[in-house]
Amino acid sequence: MKTYIVNLKECVERRKHVLHEIEKYPFMDAEIIDAVNGKLMSDEEISRVFDIKKFKRRYGRFPVKGEIGCTLSHRKCYRSLLSTDEPYALILEDDVSFISPEDTEFIIKQGAKLLEEGKTDIVLFVPMLVLYNRPRKINEKYVVYPVYAAYETCAYLISRKGAKRLLKDKRSSLLADDFIYMNRHGIRIKAFYPNIAVGLSTIDKMEGIIGKEERKKVRLHVEFPFWEKVKRCVLFIYSIIAIKKGWLIDKDYYKWSNK
Numbered sequence: 001m002k003t004y005i006v007n008l009k010e011c012v013e014r015r016k017h018v019l020h021e022i023e024k025y026p027f028m029d030a031e032i033i034d035a036v037n038g039k040l041m042s043d044e045e046i047s048r049v050f051d052i053k054k055f056k057r058r059y060g061r062f063p064v065k066g067e068i069g070c071t072l073s074h075r076k077c078y079r080s081l082l083s084t085d086e087p088y089a090l091i092l093e094d095d096v097s098f099i100s101p102e103d104t105e106f107i108i109k110q111g112a113k114l115l116e117e118g119k120t121d122i123v124l125f126v127p128m129l130v131l132y133n134r135p136r137k138i139n140e141k142y143v144v145y146p147v148y149a150a151y152e153t154c155a156y157l158i159s160r161k162g163a164k165r166l167l168k169d170k171r172s173s174l175l176a177d178d179f180i181y182m183n184r185h186g187i188r189i190k191a192f193y194p195n196i197a198v199g200l201s202t203i204d205k206m207e208g209i210i211g212k213e214e215r216k217k218v219r220l221h222v223e224f225p226f227w228e229k230v231k232r233c234v235l236f237i238y239s240i241i242a243i244k245k246g247w248l249i250d251k252d253y254y255k256w257s258n259k
Helices: 012-022 043-049 052-059 065-082 104-116 160-166 179-184 202-210 212-220 226-245 253-257
Strands: 002-007 029-034 088-093 122-124 129-132 143-150 155-159 189-193 248-251
Touching (some): 002 012, 012 029, 029 065, 088 104, 104 122, 129 189, 155 160, 179 189
Parallel strands (some): 002 029, 122 189
Antiparallel strands (some): 129 143, 129 248
């Protein structure tokens, strides 16, 4: 299975970690994708490949360069997939660890079957999920759910169709893990539960990508127009009600987002 690993050239220890991790899984045909270090990009370079105005309208703040680099790195993986004849690819970040090694190959290949059947465009293997309560049983241990929201991009499958849709705009304006946006724009997403992969702890990863002080600024400087605030408030209230009613299942997504 074609597997792309996102890794910054200077992160040698993390590259060693992920290569050691995937040694256990010969079915992964791994290729390192040199990640984009957004912190080293000039404003001119960023403006050619990333739409900051659209990002600000969508998220109510300016992106930090680490977030831009993360999105651009995943887009490099999508382009690499589309340059081949492969129907899909497994995308891994270099901090990934598979927590159920006895099940990993089976579950990833089950995810590939969903893509082959045309039932989804992205399959997540990560924690921190909000799932529609419509499970499909795989075996006694695992089920598949449609995804409402998710945080994490350390391990997922993506189809050619999904990659094409995410590359539709010449300049991206998304966070790499904005699965809510993807859902609303016709990209179907499913996730396995329980998850089989984890990255670094969420807080450590965010501070590694954008820096501790920048992370604080991101949370303090969020400004939306009035009607956008209303819309987001309504969606948040809906999600809380839906979780209480059992329409959605919260798997730690909001626990992280409220930290």
